[in-house]
Amino acid sequence: MSKDPKKAPIPYITVREFILNILPYIIGEHSGVDGDGLPAKDIIELYKLLTKNLPRDINGQPIWVDTIKEYINISEKILKKSTHVSGMIDEMLITNGESKETWRKIRELEKVVLVVYPPKHLVDENEEERELYELLKISIEEGDNNATLLAHMKVHDEDIVERIMNCLEPVLGKKRKRDLMSHYKLAKAGIILDSIVTTYLLAKDKLRKPKCIIHKDNAFKEVIETNDFINETMENIASELRKKLDNARRYGYTLEEMIKGIWLSDWPSSAVPRFMIFYHRTSKENTIESVEEAVRETLEAINIRLPRNFEALIEEGYKLVKELDGVLKED
Numbered sequence: 001m002s003k004d005p006k007k008a009p010i011p012y013i014t015v016r017e018f019i020l021n022i023l024p025y026i027i028g029e030h031s032g033v034d035g036d037g038l039p040a041k042d043i044i045e046l047y048k049l050l051t052k053n054l055p056r057d058i059n060g061q062p063i064w065v066d067t068i069k070e071y072i073n074i075s076e077k078i079l080k081k082s083t084h085v086s087g088m089i090d091e092m093l094i095t096n097g098e099s100k101e102t103w104r105k106i107r108e109l110e111k112v113v114l115v116v117y118p119p120k121h122l123v124d125e126n127e128e129e130r131e132l133y134e135l136l137k138i139s140i141e142e143g144d145n146n147a148t149l150l151a152h153m154k155v156h157d158e159d160i161v162e163r164i165m166n167c168l169e170p171v172l173g174k175k176r177k178r179d180l181m182s183h184y185k186l187a188k189a190g191i192i193l194d195s196i197v198t199t200y201l202l203a204k205d206k207l208r209k210p211k212c213i214i215h216k217d218n219a220f221k222e223v224i225e226t227n228d229f230i231n232e233t234m235e236n237i238a239s240e241l242r243k244k245l246d247n248a249r250r251y252g253y254t255l256e257e258m259i260k261g262i263w264l265s266d267w268p269s270s271a272v273p274r275f276m277i278f279y280h281r282t283s284k285e286n287t288i289e290s291v292e293e294a295v296r297e298t299l300e301a302i303n304i305r306l307p308r309n310f311e312a313l314i315e316e317g318y319k320l321v322k323e324l325d326g327v328l329k330e331d
Contacts, residue, residue, distance in 0.1 A: 027043060027046065028043075040075075040079050040082075041079065044072060044075060044076055044079065047068075047072050048072060051065055051068055051069055051072065054068070067118075071116075074116070078114075085109050085110070085112070088109065089106050089109065092105060092106065128156065128160060129160050129163065129164060132152065132153070132156055132160060132161070132164050133164050133167060133168070135152050136149055136152055136153070136164060136168060137168065137171070139152065140168065140171055140172065144331050145327050145328075145330065145331055146176065146179060146180055146183070146324075146327070147268075147324045147325075147327040147328035147331065148328060148331045149180055150180060150183050150184060150187070150324065151267075151268045151328060153165075153180065153184050154184065154187050154188075154264075154267075154268075158184075158185075158188060161181075161184060162181070165177050165180065165181060183264070183320075183324070185253070185257060185261075186257055186260055186261030186264055186317075186320075187261055187264035187265070187267070188253070188261070189248070189253040189254070189257035189258040189260075189261040190257075190258060190260070190261025190262040190263065190264045190265040190273070190317070191261075191264075191265045192244070192245070192248045192253060192258055193245070193258035193259065193261070193262045193265075193295070194262050194265035194266075194273050194274050194275050195244075196241045196244060196245060196298060196302070197262070197273070197275045197294055197295060197298045198274065198275040199237070199241060200237065200238070200241060200297075200298045200301060200302070201275060201294065201298070203233075203234065203237050204234065207233060207234065234301070238301055238302040238303065239302075241298075241302045242302045242303060242304065245258075245302065245304060255304070255307060256307055256309075256313055259295060259307070259310065259313040259314065259317065260313045260314075260316050260317040260320070261317060262291070262295065262317060263291070263317035263318055263320065263321040264317070264320070264321055264324075267321055267324065267325065268324075268325070268328055271321050271322060271325045272287060272291070272321075273291055275294065276290070276291070276294075287318075288314060288315065288318050291314060291318075292310075292311065292314045295314070296310070
């Protein structure tokens, strides 16, 4: 770029690289008792001290201090598992003698390089989106049914799922995409109502359960909260749960979708709603009746009017989860 080296431009990127390597160069090459670099253990200790004083940003640009700390922790674990290659070489020479084969292995040992990759989410902001796309694409190509695709989709956020399904529409077709998105939305709506029912039932059981206290004479005495205290507490809980349900409605989920989709809240792990684990009236043989009773009680307690087709929605949700569960097992 220039006939006179003194006038040649100095590329910015090379200057940045020089600045970036000042610390590792001094610490790795010139520190230490003998001026040959700090031992690995001391470097880790130094890094720990440095990270304690690192700012979270510089001129508004973030410094990922927590990520640096993660790498330091990983380095510490790897260091404990490391081996001095020189000791292995000495052992090989003593055991096998200075044969050509021994020296070949020694030369191979000297070529070992450790490469540590950062977590994917640090270098690929769309990792989750990309993984779901690949997973669904492979499932579609292998002929998997809608239940399998829904099981893959259910754990991801709605905005991610919508973008991926729009990309896959040419492969899926409009009807299949519409059916999948409909069931996905039911599952998401059901998870919201399930958490509301679970919170209500647990709070109710906890408040009405007798508490045991120990007196000085070691005698046990049952203490039950007063009705006024229970009522006031349950009213506060009901108010918060009602706000949560109203927020879900504003987000686009209907009460009908929540009721029908509650059966999908724990699917594919289970074909019954998640709250049934905490529901203490499951002794009834009729699972549908148990779910219906719990949902009805919760909605009435938080002052939400039941839809006219409430029982039908419970039945439809039950049939849907049974159908999906059967189809999933076929795959």
